[in-house]
Each structure stands twice: as structure tokens, then as C-alpha cells.
Amino acid sequence: MSNLKNPLGLLMAILIRVPLVLKTILLHSIRLSPVTGKQDLRTELTVAILRSIIVFTSPVGKQQNDSLRDPGIKGPMWVSKVTLPRPEDDVQDAVIRAIEELKVGDESYNIPGVVPVEAEWTGYRSGVGKNAPQPDISEEAKYEELRKECKEDMVILYLHGGAYFLLDPCTYRPVVTQLSKRTGAPVLSVRYRLAPQNPFPAALIDALVAYLSLVSPPPGSLHEPVPPSKIIIAGDSAGGNLSLVLLQTILTLRRACPVVRFHGRDVPIELPAGVATSSPWCDVTRSMPSVFHNSVYDYLDPPTQNPEVSYRPLAVPEDDVWPVKPPRVDLYANANALLHPLVSPLAGRAEIWQGAPPIFIAMGEEGLSDEGLILARKMHRAGVPVIVEQFEGMPHCFGLIMMGTPAGRRFYDNTAQFCRDVVTGTLTADTPTPGNVTYIGYKLRHTREIPLEKAVPLTDEEVAEILRKGAQWRVEGEKELEEEWLGKAKL
Structure with missing residues (x-):
């Protein structure tokens, strides 16, 4: 490319x-x-x-x-680059505590450490053309100009997509600018660490650092403290995954470790106002039937799923990034951790979601639709107000790649309305929702409500078995790779 x-x-x-x-x-x-x-x-x-x-x-x-190539900053957007300073190791300890609380087997993972986290404040800039350069002023001055135009008291914490190994906040500026324009809110877009160099749970630790930095700003921050009730966590694809697992982490810590030491202060773990996702990647194994059945509408090819052949890692020319040593079959996580709820939210128990704030899920008729719909079903059963919209025939993250289309505009408008509703209290954790997916027809010509219980004809037991098989092929493949690697090392 x-x-x-x-x-x-x-x-x-x-x-x-x-x-x-x-x-x-x-x-x-x-x-x-x-x-x-x-x-x-x-x-x-x-x-x-x-x-x-x-x-x-x-x-x-x-x-x-x-x-990761920066396209530059121009047009109707304000961008202020910041670095969130490294906090104490307590943030990593909290994430590990959540991982251990949710483990169901012998899942293994790296201890990545805590680092400073780069991010970008982004806001809509009115009254300029599409090629207008950003003024040559300090980052602090840019932030001040941004805040003058972003008058709402909510903040969107945005986590970008890219399969956990690609893309960056700089490539998402048009996307988050659209969210800012429609909500009137500033957006903090996070440059979390990427795999395979930084596998699970590095990105999750960075996301929690960013969230806590909003709530309790470190010394030297440009922003004032943001109440959690004014924060919306948002993301697409892998960023949708990260948004959901960050919420799971917060829910788990509220029960197991409700206070975290952060830049010398004891910060209570509190819930955000809501979570808004686009085409969230809820099953890292990509094993659900829609991955194959909906591939005709999508640009993402389905993965190889052959139980007769051990799963092999991404087959590309070697470099100093991939493959890693000791070997993994997956770029993001060890094979035995792929069904951990903080890696694949679809694999978690419904009870994990109890007490969650409202959640918005938008998707196309795409490869990942089954996993999003089944996860929404679990959330609804746990009493979570979940709003799901599916657009007929639309591919993965259609709103991001086709912004100016009627479907793209409706996606941004509805996401913005959700953000406003959860911050104003129109939609809260106690608001009953019907548990439907709103199916939006071709060219927005019609809509119909489908109960989440009927949206995917798979039982929880069938889903669990499909996930187990999808993960097992990878576990067996990773063991073979390790044996090959150890054999070569002895020569």
C-alpha cells in the first residue's frame, strides 16, 4: 500500500x-x-x-x-499533540489484577511495563477551507483554540482500529473530527502501543492510563479533570475491542480493586458515561459464521479455518518485527490467551457486564457482525442498555471509509446522539432498552427491529464450542512452532 x-x-x-x-x-x-x-x-x-x-x-x-505515516494537519480541525506522563506501576498492577480475576485457564501473557502515552486532542475548526494549514502556534495554544470551539463538557476518548498492529491517531484525524463536529466535544485520540512488538496487554494498559489521565490529570496537563460521567469511550474494529475490554477492566476493578495509585493520588475507579463502537472486533479468532457468510459484502477476507492443519502465523517475509521469539501464531496475543475476555470479549461470561453503562454498537452486514450481535445479546441479558444498529450490505467500518454517504452520515449522527444522551442522563445504566437490533435497509429505505435473541441462530453453547475449536487450532499450531524453534536453537 x-x-x-x-x-x-x-x-x-x-x-x-x-x-x-x-x-x-x-x-x-x-x-x-x-x-x-x-x-x-x-x-x-x-x-x-x-x-x-x-x-x-x-x-x-x-x-x-x-x-503510520503522518498525512499532516490541514482543513477544519484543531490538533494538539500531548504526551501523558508515565504513572506508577500501579496501573499495570491493576490491569494484571483484572486479567487474573477473569482468567478461566492457563492463559499466559507478557508484562509490558508502563510508559508515557502519546495522544492527540482533536476538535472541529470552523470557518476554514479543506486545505487551510494549522497555525504555527504552541500545542498549548492549539488546545486553547480547540476548547473555544468545543463548548460541550463531555470528552470522547477514542481508540483507533487497525487489527492492533496498524494505524495511528494521525490517520484517524478526519474520523474524530467528524465526531467532534457532531457532538461539540473534544476528542482525545490515543497512540497506544502496537503489536507484535507490544502484545496483550500493552494496549490495554495505555488505554487505562489515558482514561485515568482524563479523570485525574497529571501535573502539566493541558486539560482540567473530567468527571467519568462526562467521558465516552469510543473506537472502531480493534479500537472497538479495546473500548469494550477497557470497560470490562473498569467493571472488574470496581469489584476487585476500586482505587488505583496514579501520579501520587488515590484515584477511584469509576464508570464512564457510555461506550460507542463501530464494527467492534469481539472475537480475535474470527471464528463466527458471518466471517464467511458475509464475506461477499466485506473487504476483509476470512481467515483460514481448517481443523486438519495446524494454524500457522501470518505468512509474510520475515523482518525484525515478525515472527517473534519465542514464536506466536497471533500478532496480538499468545494462543492460550485468545479466549480471555480481555482479548476476545465474546468469550466472556454475561455477568462480567453487570452494572455497565449504556453501550452503542454500529455495524454493517460484515464479517464481524455475528460476534457483535452475540455479544450485544449477552450484554442485554446482563441488564445493560445496549443500542445496536446494523446497516444492510455495508462493509466493515463503513462509516469511516464512506463518510459522505447517507449510511455514513447516519452512522455519525446516531453515534453523536448516543454520546449526548448518555452525558445528559437521557440514557443511563438504569434505562430499559428493548433488546433489539435496528436493521437499516438498503439505501436507508426502511428499518425493522429484530430481537437480539433471534439475530443470530446460535446458542451460547454452540458459540462456546466454535470459539474453543478456533482457539485450539492456534494453541496446537503455536506448540508446533515452539518445538521447531527450540529444535533449531539447539543446533
Whole structure:
């Protein structure tokens, strides 16, 4: 994908995809496309082109570096870069306490340490053109200008997507600017540590540092303390996963360790106003049926799921980033930890969610839809006010990649309305919700309510068995890799 950064590379990328574009247009026009009646031509072309671009063939380090390139800051946005200073190790101790409280077996994980966390304050900037440069002023002055325009007292803590090993707050500026514009709130977008260099639970520790930094600002912070009741945690894809596991961590710590030492102060662990997610990645094994059944609508190819063959790690040229030593089959976590609730929220018990604030889940008719719907079912059974919206025929994170479409605008509008409702108290943890998914039809022409209990025809027992099999292939594959690695080391 790095070739798209220069004009010649972009031209070549366009030329080699001309046959794909023409074929897609032809099949769509004569209504022989497999997505006829589910996707308009723009959506179908977007999915087809993205599917052709997202091919993981280069070394992981190169893929990662290419995805981190800063596009610069221009247009209707304020961005103030900050570094949240390293707190005491108590934050890591708290996360480990939550991990241990939720363990169900012999899950293993790294102890990553606590580090300073970089982040970006982002807000909508009115009255400027799309190419207007940001003024050459200090980060503090930028924050002050941002706060003048972001008049609401809520704050959105945003955790970006990218499968836990790609992307960055700098690539998400247009997304969080849209959220700021629609809510009137500033957004703190977190540069959490990426795998495979920093596997689970490094990102979770960084996310908790960011959350506590909002509640109890470290010395030298630009912002004033933000009450938890004014914070919305938000994220997409892997960032949706991280948003949900951060909430699970907070819920668990409230029961097991309700106070954390943070920059010399004892900070109570309190719940945010709500959590808003887009296409959350709830099953890191990607084992649910929709991964395959909905692949025609999505640009993410389904993973190999063959029980006859031990699962192998991402097959790309080696570099100093991947594969790791000792070997793992998964970029993000050890194979025996893939079903830990703080890795794959889908695998957790429904009781973990008891007492949670309202949760918003938006998704397309995509590969990850089953896991999101089943998790929402668990939340509802635990008494959580959960609002679910599914858009017919839409791919993964459609609102982020197709902002200007009717579906994209509705996604941002509804997310913003949820944020306002939970902060004003219109929607609280005690508000009863019907437990439905709102299914939004093709081109927004109709909607219908589907009970979460009927949205996915799998029982909890069937889900657990599918997850167990998906994880077991990886566990067996990782053992084989370790044996091979140890054998080579002895030579």
C-alpha cells in the first residue's frame, strides 16, 4: 500500500485495477453482481478496490510503518499533540489484577511495563477551507483554540482500529473530527502501543492510563479533570475491542480493586458515561459464521479455518518485527490467551457486564457482525442498555471509509446522539432498552427491529464450542512452532 503515497505508484495502482473496476460496473449494471440489491455501485466499487489493496504480503514492520505515516494537519480541525506522563506501576498492577480475576485457564501473557502515552486532542475548526494549514502556534495554544470551539463538557476518548498492529491517531484525524463536529466535544485520540512488538496487554494498559489521565490529570496537563460521567469511550474494529475490554477492566476493578495509585493520588475507579463502537472486533479468532457468510459484502477476507492443519502465523517475509521469539501464531496475543475476555470479549461470561453503562454498537452486514450481535445479546441479558444498529450490505467500518454517504452520515449522527444522551442522563445504566437490533435497509429505505435473541441462530453453547475449536487450532499450531524453534536453537 505504500506505493499509493507517490503519484507514479498511485497511477500504476489505478491502471492495474481498471479491469476490476470495469467488471464490477458491468456486473452491477446488468444486476448479475452477488451483492445486487444490497450495495449500490459506489459501495460495491469501494469494497472491490479495498479488497484488492488489502493484501498482506510485505513484512509486518513495513506494513506497520506504511500505516503510520503522518498525512499532516490541514482543513477544519484543531490538533494538539500531548504526551501523558508515565504513572506508577500501579496501573499495570491493576490491569494484571483484572486479567487474573477473569482468567478461566492457563492463559499466559507478557508484562509490558508502563510508559508515557502519546495522544492527540482533536476538535472541529470552523470557518476554514479543506486545505487551510494549522497555525504555527504552541500545542498549548492549539488546545486553547480547540476548547473555544468545543463548548460541550463531555470528552470522547477514542481508540483507533487497525487489527492492533496498524494505524495511528494521525490517520484517524478526519474520523474524530467528524465526531467532534457532531457532538461539540473534544476528542482525545490515543497512540497506544502496537503489536507484535507490544502484545496483550500493552494496549490495554495505555488505554487505562489515558482514561485515568482524563479523570485525574497529571501535573502539566493541558486539560482540567473530567468527571467519568462526562467521558465516552469510543473506537472502531480493534479500537472497538479495546473500548469494550477497557470497560470490562473498569467493571472488574470496581469489584476487585476500586482505587488505583496514579501520579501520587488515590484515584477511584469509576464508570464512564457510555461506550460507542463501530464494527467492534469481539472475537480475535474470527471464528463466527458471518466471517464467511458475509464475506461477499466485506473487504476483509476470512481467515483460514481448517481443523486438519495446524494454524500457522501470518505468512509474510520475515523482518525484525515478525515472527517473534519465542514464536506466536497471533500478532496480538499468545494462543492460550485468545479466549480471555480481555482479548476476545465474546468469550466472556454475561455477568462480567453487570452494572455497565449504556453501550452503542454500529455495524454493517460484515464479517464481524455475528460476534457483535452475540455479544450485544449477552450484554442485554446482563441488564445493560445496549443500542445496536446494523446497516444492510455495508462493509466493515463503513462509516469511516464512506463518510459522505447517507449510511455514513447516519452512522455519525446516531453515534453523536448516543454520546449526548448518555452525558445528559437521557440514557443511563438504569434505562430499559428493548433488546433489539435496528436493521437499516438498503439505501436507508426502511428499518425493522429484530430481537437480539433471534439475530443470530446460535446458542451460547454452540458459540462456546466454535470459539474453543478456533482457539485450539492456534494453541496446537503455536506448540508446533515452539518445538521447531527450540529444535533449531539447539543446533
